[in-house]
Amino acid sequence: TQAMASTTVLTADRMVDVDKGKIIEKAAIIVENNVIKAVGTERSISIPEGATVIALGDYTLMPGLMDMHVHLTSDASDHGYKALAVSLPRAAITGVAQAEKTVMAGFTTVRNVGAPGFADVALRDAINDGDIVGPRMFVAGPALGVSGGHCDNNLLPYEYDAYSEGVADGPWEVRKAVRRNIKYGATVIKFCATGGVLSKGTKVGAQQYSFEEMQALIEEAHLRGLTVATHAHGTSGIKDAIRAGVDSVEHVSLLDDEAIELAVKHGTYFSMDIYVTEFILNEGAKAGILEESLAKERIVGQRQRENFKKAVEAGVNMVFGSDAGVYPHGDNPKQFARMVKFGMTPMQAIQAATINPATLLKQQESLGSIAPGKLADIIAVPGNPMDDMSLMENVGLVMKDGQIVKSLAM
Ligand code: ARG
Structure with a gap:
């Protein structure tokens, strides 16, 4: 036959x-x-x-559709201290449910930018093996960051000696962490350049990795053929990451004109999660988000939306990134209407979730x-x-x- x-x-x-x-x-x-x-x-x-x-x-x-910023192994109801009670196996099982919701919402590809225990690698493999239904996944494994930084876990006091797996300080430690992530299945590298909203005790605008560390990290990933995404809200962290050759900057809240010029010159992609602020401010407290994080969000959210418009007008390469996981998976498409409200044409918003991310991931031949x-x-x-x-x-x-x-x- x-x-x-x-x-x-x-x-x-x-x-x-x-x-x-x-x-x-x-x-x-x-x-x-x-x-x-x-x-x-x-x-x-x-x-x-x-x-x-x-x-x-x-x-x-x-x-x-392609979402360049998700955390499929995180559930939007477990923030702050509630997250400490979630085991790695439980997070992986959450991922199974969230992967299905994501693909059903139209997202056939995602970039998972941070998961403890390489649970994202397991999820990707289970999807590729046909065991479960979900999007194509590009995965980072644990996000890299400095001791006490946004990508560390700062909820417990000193005597617990608790550090996230992605903590790496200094140029050689970051290179080693990149090599470790690749060894265990990462296909992209994520690091935290500045403080963040949802991390305890970090200043959202303050730079965390030095330029020297960023250069080493990005060079190591590029040598191995991986692209690099950086979490950055603060201006100096955004600019140093762009100068160090990062492929995409996430959040990009506190931009200035020079940062926009640098992004245009280097062809850097911006992934600006302008919907999530609504969830954090409206529902965050009952999901466990700390008051100090809510206070940071009140400052960052509005600035990010104004700067989104400026970046679009200046012609920066824009990709759709939602930070789903902070808010419920499957609600990813709610960001489209905001992208148009804050300065994109409908065509630009759709391109930001299709051809632009395919190009960022160097997959434009097939996706x-x-x-x-x-x-x-x-x-x-x-x-x-x-x-x-x-x-x-x-x-x-x-x-x-x-x-x-x-x-x-x-
Ligand atoms: N994961 C990010 C952080 O903790 C979320 C920021 C959300 N806020 C925003 N306006 N985009 O920093």
């Missing part, structure tokens, strides 16, 4: 061509096995014999747009999100790697 290719044809009233930045009306896509074979219109395409046709009507087809030869990661959104970005919150159909993960009947 001859092995038959399975062919699916998707048609819809609209498709977002993120490469050209335009809408194709009455679009048709031919998918063979897990690869996009052809893209055109209902008129221009001839339906191969034996193909399964999914005619969607008033829907908008677009590439599978990020609906084009012949790319992997069939495709979603359908009801109606026209170009007129109303909140429609991104109701993704109807999800195809990942040619498989229908969510169908309209569900």
Whole structure:
């Protein structure tokens, strides 16, 4: 018997061509096995014999969404001291549930930027082995940071001698930590350049790694072919990370004009989580977020939204990053409407969650747009999100790697 290719044809009233930045009306896509074979219109395409046709009507087809900042092994109800009671195995099991919610919301790829115990590696492997349903995962393992910094755990007093696994001080320790993370399965490196909102006792604007440490860390990761993401709210930390060659800066709250110029010059990506502030301020206290963190958020959230607009206007490379895990997984798409409210066109917001992250991750040959030869990661959104970005919150159909993960009947 001859092995038959399975062919699916998707048609819809609209498709977002993120490469050209335009809408194709009455679009048709031919998918063979897990690869996009052809893209055109209902008129221009001839339906191969034996193909399964999914005619969607008033829907908008677009590439599978990509979130560059999630923590799938974290649950939004366990903040502050509540998090101390969550064991590593429990966090991994949380990840199973959160991975499914994430892909059902239309995110076929995520970058997991920090997980204790390499639980993210286990989750990725379980998804790739077909044991559980979830997005493609690029994983960091434990995020690297200085002793007492944002990526350390500062909740317990001295006598507990408690440090996070990602703590590394000095150029050679950070190089060794990068090598350790790669050894255990990391495909990206995440480090904390400055203080943060949700960490106890850190100053959100203060730089933590020195330029020398950042240079060593980033050089080591690049030697091994990995990209690097840095958590940075404070201005000097943002700028030193960009000068040291970081691939993406996360949060980027307290920017100045020079930081924007540097990002444009270096081609650095900004991943600005402008939705999460609403969750932190409205629901954070009952989830266990400390009062000192709420106080920091009140300062940072507003500044970040103003600076998001400036970065967009200056033409910085922008990627969608949500920090889901701090807020509930599956709510990731709520950020789209805010991205438009704070300065992007709808097309820019969709590009920030598709072709831009694919390029950041150096996966643009296989991911990020609906084009012949790319992997069939495709979603359908009801109606026209170009007129109303909140429609991104109701993704109807999800195809990942040619498989229908969510169908309209569900
Ligand atoms: N994980 C980040 C931190 O603790 C969350 C910051 C959220 N706030 C914001 N406005 N983006 O620093």
